[in-house]
Amino acid sequence: MLSCVCGISLYFPIFGYLSKLHGSYGPVVRLWLGPTQLLVSVKDSSVIKELLTKAEDKLPLTGRTYNLACGKLGLFISSFEKVKSRRESLKLFLDEKLSVGSIGSSFKIIQVVLDRIDSIIARDFLDCRSFSQHMAFNIVGSALFGDAFFDWSDASAYEELMMTVAKDACFWASYPLTPFWKPDYRRYRAQCAQLKILTQVIVTKSRNQNGVLSFIDHSSHQRSERTINDPCRGVSHVDGVISRPLNEAAEGPLSSEEEICGNIMGLMLHGISTCANLIGNILTRFALYPNLQCQLHSEIVADCSELSELKLDDVLRMKFLLATVCESARLLPAGPLLQRCSLQQDVNLNSSITIPAGAILVVPLYLVQMDTSTWGDDACQFNPNRFLEKNINLEEILGTAHKGSNGINLFTNECDETESFLPFGSGSRACVGQRFAILGIAMLIASLLRSYEVQPHPALSKEMESLVDSNSLHHLPNPKIILKRRSI
Ligand code: HEM
Numbered sequence: 221m222l223s224c225v226c227g228i229s230l231y232f233p234i235f236g237y238l239s240k241l242h243g244s245y246g247p248v249v250r251l252w253l254g255p256t257q258l259l260v261s262v263k264d265s266s267v268i269k270e271l272l273t274k275a276e277d278k279l280p281l282t283g284r285t286y287n288l289a290c291g292k293l294g295l296f297i298s299s300f301e302k303v304k305s306r307r308e309s310l311k312l313f314l315d316e317k318l319s320v321g322s323i324g325s326s327f328k329i330i331q332v333v334l335d336r337i338d339s340i341i342a343r344d345f346l347d348c349r350s351f352s353q354h355m356a357f358n359i360v361g362s363a364l365f366g367d368a369f370f371d372w373s374d375a376s377a378y379e380e381l382m383m384t385v386a387k388d389a390c391f392w393a394s395y396p397l398t399p400f401w402k403p404d405y406r407r408y409r410a411q412c413a414q415l416k417i418l419t420q421v422i423v424t425k426s427r428n429q430n431g432v433l434s435f436i437d438h439s440s441h442q443r444s445e446r447t448i449n450d451p452c453r454g455v456s457h458v459d460g461v462i463s464r465p466l467n468e469a470a471e472g473p474l475s476s477e478e479e480i481c482g483n484i485m486g487l488m489l490h491g492i493s494t495c496a497n498l499i500g501n502i503l504t505r506f507a508l509y510p511n512l513q514c515q516l517h518s519e520i521v522a523d524c525s526e527l528s529e530l531k532l533d534d535v536l537r538m539k540f541l542l543a544t545v546c547e548s549a550r551l552l553p554a555g556p557l558l559q560r561c562s563l564q565q566d567v568n569l570n571s572s573i574t575i576p577a578g579a580i581l582v583v584p585l586y587l588v589q590m591d592t593s594t595w596g597d598d599a600c601q602f603n604p605n606r607f608l609e610k611n612i613n614l615e616e617i618l619g620t621a622h623k624g625s626n627g628i629n630l631f632t633n634e635c636d637e638t639e640s641f642l643p644f645g646s647g648s649r650a651c652v653g654q655r656f657a658i659l660g661i662a663m664l665i666a667s668l669l670r671s672y673e674v675q676p677h678p679a680l681s682k683e684m685e686s687l688v689d690s691n692s693l694h695h696l697p698n699p700k701i702i703l704k705r706r707s708i
Contacts, residue, residue, distance in 0.1 A: 234556070234557070235584055235586055235587070238261050238587070239584065239587055242261065242263045242584070242587060247262065247264030248261075248262050248267060249261045249262075249263075253580070257579075257580065258575075258576060259579070259581075260575050260579055260581050260582070261581075261584055262581070262583055263584060263587050263588060263591075265594065265639035265640045266639065267569060267571055267573075268583050268588065268646070269639045269647065270569055271560070271567070271569065271581060271583070271647075272558070272560060272583070272645065272646045272647030272648070273646075273648055274567045274568075275560040275561060275567050275575070275581050275648075276300035276562065276647075276648040276649065277298050277300050277560065277561050278296070278297070278298045278559065278649060279559050279560075279561055279580060280298045281394065282296065282297075282559070283296070283297035283299075285389050285390050285393035286482075286486050286489075287393075288389065288393045288412070289385050289386075289412050289415075289485065289489060290412070290416075290482040290483075290486045291412075292482050293479055293482030293483050293485070294479055294482075295307065295310065295483050298561075299563060306483060310487075311652050314652065314653060314655070314656045315655075317656060318532065318656060318659060327359065327660060327667075329358045329359060329369070329370065330355070330358070330359065330664050332358075332370060333354070333355060334667055334671065345677045345702050346700070346702070346703060347700055347701075348500050348504055348507075348698050348699050348701050349496070349500050351500075351503070352497075352499035352500035352503060353379070353383060353492065353496040353500075354379065355495075355496075355664055356493075356494075356495035356496035356499055357379045357382070357492050357496075359495060359661075359664065360487070360488060360491035360492055360495060361375070361422075361488065363660070364426075364484060364487060365422050365423070365425070365426040366426055367429060368422065368425045368426040368428075368429040369422065369426070372422055372425065374418055374421065374422075377418065378418045381414060381415050382415060382488055382492060383492070383493075384411055385408070385411055385415055385489065386492070386493050388408050392408050415485060416485065419481045419484055419485050420477075420481055490653075495657055495661060497552060497554065498549055498552065498661055499664065499665075500698070501552045502545065502548045502661070503701060504699055505548065505602060506669075506674035506701075507674055507699050507701055508676075509602075512544070513669060513674060515540060516538075516540060516541055516669055517670075517673075519538050519539075519540045519541060520538060520541070520666050520669055520670055521670075523537045523538050524666070530663065530666055530667055532659065534666070535659060535662050535666055536659075539608060540605075540608070542607075542658065542662055543604035543607035544604040545658050545661050545662050546607050546641070546658065547603065547606065550589050550595075551589070551590075551600075551602060552643070553585040553643040556584065556586055557582040557584055557585060558582065558583040558585055558642060559580065559583075560649065561578060561580055561581055562575070562577050562579075562581075563578065564577055565577050567581075585642055588642060589640060589641070591640065594640040595640070644657070670706075671705060671706055672703040672704060672705055672706060673703070673704045673706055674701055674702075675701065675703075676699050676701060676702070677699065677700035677701065
């Protein structure tokens, strides 16, 4: 545990510092950053749950980052009041994407992209980071824009621009005064403007392409049933139907066109970078641990026959696969700290602690997710089996009701035992895309391993070997990987 904490502290000085403070002062640490700025770090899992539910706002810097990149938007910004309704409609939209029947179309992009890979891998190797980013881009993009995304000629330019903006967004937002005199800043703003134009293009294309189905405006439940039960309608029609709620999700009741674009840009920026990180992390583990791949491949073969199309129900049966995705997310949270604040009111915790309005509240994710008292002595090690053991409930961790064909209710709303699993946050601002991301990534991994074996590029094998037993796995390298087609 100690070596792990020290290793991480090299990368995240704030995390190392908080680790020391928690060691000396216990699970709740208060730290004055300046005469008027209090930081409160919480490490105790029961207090965390309460804190993340009661402190509903995000730090103003988060909102500024998204505003600067995306313009006006109604998601990801600081005030909970302003994001509440958008969060709810987005959740409905994503749930519908994952409803039985529409799943095939939601993730059919995976097969489309994998089919294209054959031509690339015939040449040489893949760069793990770019491949993960490309897959994440396609999964999130096709979920939001439906079939219109598949044949969009500007998709590559959009992906490249999206990643450039994502990389620089925090940096430029951190300036207290807009540095408009800096040429780099002006270039960044021009890139954001270009990104917005392309977003508008794909939103319009998506609307036009799916507009033929706009006659269906019953409740979402009726809509799905009608379409799915109608064999005359192709898969793209299912996508068309569920892209209508996209507008509802992004628009809410009173949105302007600018806000719709902003929300979609925000979702793309967040969804792609987080999903790409997790996919890249899992692929790198495959290159490092061939046995992990073998175990997953056996499960995939056992749960889905070779010739049939992979379905959500199949993936829901693949518990070791789902556990692998969760375990990778546990070891690689999107950032070292979850951050919150309460802009207007003090937060009163049951433990009789009062936190003043405006204080910066943080949860040091690495400390919580690698706490040996919760996760065991091997907390720093990669061990998907921990999610299959009795004391950690995978079904609860995956959240919200969704019945697989095995009858197991894999997703329930009650997650009492899961306060220490926080890669997607928790409480009032928890990630709305958690279930979509876990299942989308599981779907991708299952599709990939069915046909390919992931191998490190021979030139890198030696370097990778030295990493296998080290704790530096949280900062995995970006290996060149080879996808070798499996012989049938
Ligand atoms: C591996 C993938 C992902 C990870 C690790 C991740 C992680 C997170 C985290 C840590 C938060 C903040 C939670 C908190 O403060 O409690 C968050 C918020 C959010 N995420 Fe994700 N996320 C992922 C994918 C996605 C996807 C694919 C979508 C949707 C397409 C999405 C939509 C959102 C939204 C809408 C919010 C909340 C925004 C708000 O309340 O303002 N996420 N995510």
